Amino acid sequence: MYLILFGSPGVGKGTQAKILSNILKIPHISTGDILRDSVKNQTELGLQAKKLMDAGELVPDDLMISLIKETLSKPECVNGCILDGFPRTIAQAVELNRLFSELKISNVVLLHLTANNDEIVRRLTNRRACKQCGNIFNLNDIKEPNVCPVCNATDSLILRKDDKEDVIRHRLEIFDKLTSPVFDYYREHAKTIQINGLLPIEEVNNLILASLKN
Numbered sequence: 768m769y770l771i772l773f774g775s776p777g778v779g780k781g782t783q784a785k786i787l788s789n790i791l792k793i794p795h796i797s798t799g800d801i802l803r804d805s806v807k808n809q810t811e812l813g814l815q816a817k818k819l820m821d822a823g824e825l826v827p828d829d830l831m832i833s834l835i836k837e838t839l840s841k842p843e844c845v846n847g848c849i850l851d852g853f854p855r856t857i858a859q860a861v862e863l864n865r866l867f868s869e870l871k872i873s874n875v876v877l878l879h880l881t882a883n884n885d886e887i888v889r890r891l892t893n894r895r896a897c898k899q900c901g902n903i904f905n906l907n908d909i910k911e912p913n914v915c916p917v918c919n920a921t922d923s924l925i926l927r928k929d930d931k932e933d934v935i936r937h938r939l940e941i942f943d944k945l946t947s948p949v950f951d952y953y954r955e956h957a958k959t960i961q962i963n964g965l966l967p968i969e970e971v972n973n974l975i976l977a978s979l980k981n
């Protein structure tokens with residue numbers, strides 16, 4: 768099964784991907800990892816991508832599709848994979864669909880982890896990072912105020928710029944505008960599943976597995 772993981776920032780895609788990868792025995796492939804690996808291994812496509820990224824440019828869709836094609840053709844993906852971070856636009860969805868038909872892949876499911884934007888903002892603004900050890904915590908898990916629960920550093924807990932409310936709201940807006948139409952596209956081109964991603968982790972996972980069985 769080729770599972771496309773879809774959902775706004777902060778909805779818990781990474782967490783579910785890890786659990787599903789273990790249960791379904793298919794690799795979790797994030798486009799970020801594909802890029803990093805291809806650059807690290809200095810593949811031809813990786814070198815092209817590196818040149819663009821070094822120049823501060825985005826990796827274009829056709830290059831990203833070629834990188835995904837390379838990955839999907841590997842033996843570990845022969846039974847499927849969990850794709851995370853792609854497609855983010857309709858154009859990318861159309862290209863990916865074309866790639867799936869080229870590779871004769873038909874067992875594609877789009878899993879949309881839905882979330883209420885206000886709830887995501889509430890969760891993410893509750894995060895604190897330790898500038899000493901780099902760990903990230905929820906405010907509720909910090910017992911002594913201003914003390915890092917891992918390295919015990921004092922006054923080292925900060926609200927990261929990425930976790931500030933206006934930054935989060937802006938990212939969510941972009942997601943809604945660009946990415947939501949992708950879901951509508953998939954409704955016509957693949958099986959789609961929608962699960963509330965803000966339920967407890969285990970419950971989300973059980974609901975996903977139950978839907979996949981149907």
Ligand SMILES: [Zn+2]
Pocket residue numbers: 897898899900901902915916917918919920923
């Ligand atoms: Zn710390």
